[in-house]
Amino acid sequence: MINQITLKELSFGYDDSLGLVLKNISLDFPKSGFTSIVGPNGSGKSTLLKLISGVLKSRQGSIQINGIDNMAIHKKEAAKIMSVVPQNTALEFDYKVMDVVLMGRYPYISRLRGETPKDREIAIENMKYTNTYHFRERSFNQLSGGERQRVILAQALTQQPKILLLDEPISHLDLQHQIEIMSLIKKLSIDQQLTVIAVLHDLNIAAAYSDYIVMMKDGEINSQGTPVEALNVQNIKNVFNIDVEVEVSVYTNKPYIYAITRNEIKKNHVKVHVICGGGSGSEIISNLYNTGFQVSAGVLSIGDLDWKISKDLDLKLAEDIPFTRISEDAYEANKRLAEAADFIVLTDLYIGKANLCNLRMLLENELENKTIFILGDETFEQRDITEGAATGFYNRIKSKKNTRIVSRDEMYSILNKAGASNE
Amino acid sequence: MNNTIKNYSIFIILLAGLVIAIIMAVGFGAVRIPAAEFIDILFRGIQTEHSTILLQIRLPRVLLCLVIGAGLAAVGTVMQGIFKNPLVDSYTLGMSSGAALGAVISIVTGISFSIGGVSTTGVFAFIGAVSTLFLVYNLAKRKNAMSVNSLLLAGVAVSYFLSAIISFLMLLNQDNLQHIVFWTMGSLSLTSWSKVVISYIIIIPGILALLFYARELNILTMGDESAQYLGIDVEKLKRVLLVICCIIVGAVVSVSGTIGFLGLVAPHIIRLIAGSDNKKVIPYSALLGAVLLIASDTVGRTIIQPVEIPVGVMTSIMGGPFFIFLLRKQR
Incomplete structure (x- = not known):
């Protein structure tokens, strides 16, 4: 693969007394494709972009564009290869949209001849592409933020670049315009085979549109890779110092990041063991976990939705491979967790031959005095797919003295009381 | 097409304004000279x-x-x-x-030399x-x-400082008072054909040189950084333009003293x-500036x-109130 932009051991500081803003950065940007640079404020991502564009000069290391040092390229030639869309643009003196877009032809226009019909043609083509042609006669400063960014994008494309640099191009826009501009840029990177490098604030937008992510912290590259590789829980915690949940969409294989406020959770010492599976326990597990209970679960099939959540939350867990009868080991592990718990919850899971022994376990002598909450009693018959084998166990569990048939709300309210008195 | 017509009409109106202003300026004065005689x-x-x-006083002045x-x-512009x-x-x-102070220093010190036909006063200005x-x-x-506010503040402060130095020099050089006042107030009463010729030789090519950079100047409005992205060597461009501006201002001040707000x-x-x-604003402003100053x-x-x-x-x-109007409008 040919690399269009290559950074080698690049370091930079604005002021000697203030230390380095970028430290020893080496990076290859692949030819064509969408790369996002993300990171907290002050991590050096905009500085990196300014160095690549040649506005700032590097002190150490090199930046090569197609094998040539970027400072050795004449400004006009550089403008033919690379264009830049800044955060936002306001003009002190007002110009018509058409004139602003035509400025993009500057590197191609000879001083004496002026612009040719071909220059206008290219400008018009790009205005149509960015959906700005219909307001070509309006003055730039009267446009909305989103329209302006589209005009600036049209101007950048009129330079007919191979590389498009964007410095937080959407941070002043509302959601609709953010999506509009990002979709347009993504389309460009595919249609025109552009190398797009964007500094972005919003991790989810970066994840949704990028082919490649570079995550920076304190002037260094912390991690890089595809969105799924780079934007994982641990990397984000390292870089942004926040707890997040990352959900990878099964449709797009793109991660989606949620910020969570786990620090505010008041922990208590009440242990709850949840017998679940097939997604029947997910909500209960996360609710109990997020209100401070010490939650365990079992026996769960590996890859099951409840299993995944328990893993994500790092819970104590009895697990087994799917589609087989629960093994002796898993059964024992489940029993131990149940014994250790203060409360046991039996969710409205489907009972088949494979997980039948989850019910049997509840009748063990060791659990004689445990409080067991049964959820979804009214639907049990539909969930019993053992042709009646489960019903015997189930009725015996129901008849135990400490078993309580409850709704979810009732269960939460009893548990919360227990939790509050045991913080 | 409509734009072209508009452009031509602005140009023609300005040109007509200039001709009328010249005729009026030549005609009016202590002695009236009718257009026919002119x-x-x-x-x-x-x-x-x-x-x-007409030939020795009014025409060169106009x-x-x-x-x-x-x-x-x-x-x-x-x-x-x-x-x-x-x-x-x-x-x-x-x-x-600054140009006026330069001129005043050359007057009070009496330094006199000539570089390529340009007077000492001009060089000092x-x-x-x-x-x-x-x-x-x-x-x-x-x-x-650099914020523009700090630029304006610095400009005003330095202006005051230089004016004070000029006043001080005036105090010390009562003999040259009349001459110095001329520089500080801006006057065209001491015009000669030689001044006219030198001014044209310097200023007209200067304006044309500025016009040469009109396209770059347009792009500069995008901001210095964006202008660089579009292929302009901004620092070099600014240096070139400012030097041309200084030459023109120096030439202007050396023949007329300081004239405010017209620019x-x-x-x-x-x-x-x-x-x-700016391909239009530079030439049109020049024409309008000529009309306004003659008037x-x-x-x-x-x-x-x-x-x-x-x-x-x-x-x-006339310009002071206009400046205040602009300042208030900007807020």
Whole structure:
């Protein structure tokens, strides 16, 4: 693969007394494709972009564009290869949209001849592409933020670049315009085979549109890779110092990041063991976990939705491979967790031959005095797919003295009381 | 097509305005010279009793006004473009005061030499303009970033300081008082054909050189950084343009003293009617500047005869309120 932009051991500081803003950065940007640079404020991502564009000069290391040092390229030639869309643009003196877009032809226009019909043609083509042609006669400063960014994008494309640099191009826009501009840029990177490098604030937008992510912290590259590789829980915690949940969409294989406020959770010492599976326990597990209970679960099939959540939350867990009868080991592990718990919850899971022994376990002598909450009693018959084998166990569990048939709300309210008195 | 018609009409109106202003300026004064006689003297070579007044006094003065007005307006346009602010011109940045101080120093010290036909005063005025601009620019600049507010403040402060030095020099040199007052107030009463010729030789090519950079100046309005992205070597461009501006201002001040606000007003009016494209704003402003200066000078020397109001006083009386209007509008 040919690399269009290559950074080698690049370091930079604005002021000697203030230390380095970028430290020893080496990076290859692949030819064509969408790369996002993300990171907290002050991590050096905009500085990196300014160095690549040649506005700032590097002190150490090199930046090569197609094998040539970027400072050795004449400004006009550089403008033919690379264009830049800044955060936002306001003009002190007002110009018509058409004139602003035509400025993009500057590197191609000879001083004496002026612009040719071909220059206008290219400008018009790009205005149509960015959906700005219909307001070509309006003055730039009267446009909305989103329209302006589209005009600036049209101007950048009129330079007919191979590389498009964007410095937080959407941070002043509302959601609709953010999506509009990002979709347009993504389309460009595919249609025109552009190398797009964007500094972005919003991790989810970066994840949704990028082919490649570079995550920076304190002037260094912390991690890089595809969105799924780079934007994982641990990397984000390292870089942004926040707890997040990352959900990878099964449709797009793109991660989606949620910020969570786990620090505010008041922990208590009440242990709850949840017998679940097939997604029947997910909500209960996360609710109990997020209100401070010490939650365990079992026996769960590996890859099951409840299993995944328990893993994500790092819970104590009895697990087994799917589609087989629960093994002796898993059964024992489940029993131990149940014994250790203060409360046991039996969710409205489907009972088949494979997980039948989850019910049997509840009748063990060791659990004689445990409080067991049964959820979804009214639907049990539909969930019993053992042709009646489960019903015997189930009725015996129901008849135990400490078993309580409850709704979810009732269960939460009893548990919360227990939790509050045991913080 | 509509735009082309509009452009031509603006140009023709400005040109007509200039012709009318010249005729009025030549005609009005202590002695009235009717247009018919003006044509007789100028184009038919007929000698009348007013020939000397016309050819030796009024005509050179009007022609000098023309080129000075055009020069100041073109410089104002370009400086507003460079600093991306409509409140900037050679006067508000202290360049004119600097040029005046240079001229005054050459007068009081009596240093006299000649470089390539340019008078000592002219050279000193140029040096004054350049060093003032340099000083103001660096005062306003902080860590590579420069706000226009600090630029204007620095300009005003330096202007005051230089004016105070000029006043001080006046106090010490009572003999040259009349001469110095001329520089500080801006006056065209001591015009000669040689001044006219030198001014045209310097200022007209200067304006054309500025016009040469109109496209770059347009792009500069996008911001310095964006202009670089579009392929302009911004620092070099600014240096070139500012040097040309200094040469023009130096030439203007050395023949007329400081004339305020003209460079501020003319481009602004033109932008209101013709838009911001500097390919138009520079030449149109130059034309308008010429018309305005000829008109101000004519009013100044005729309104309370026999007292002549210096043209710098006239333009400031008219330009000051306009400046305040712009300032308030900007908020």
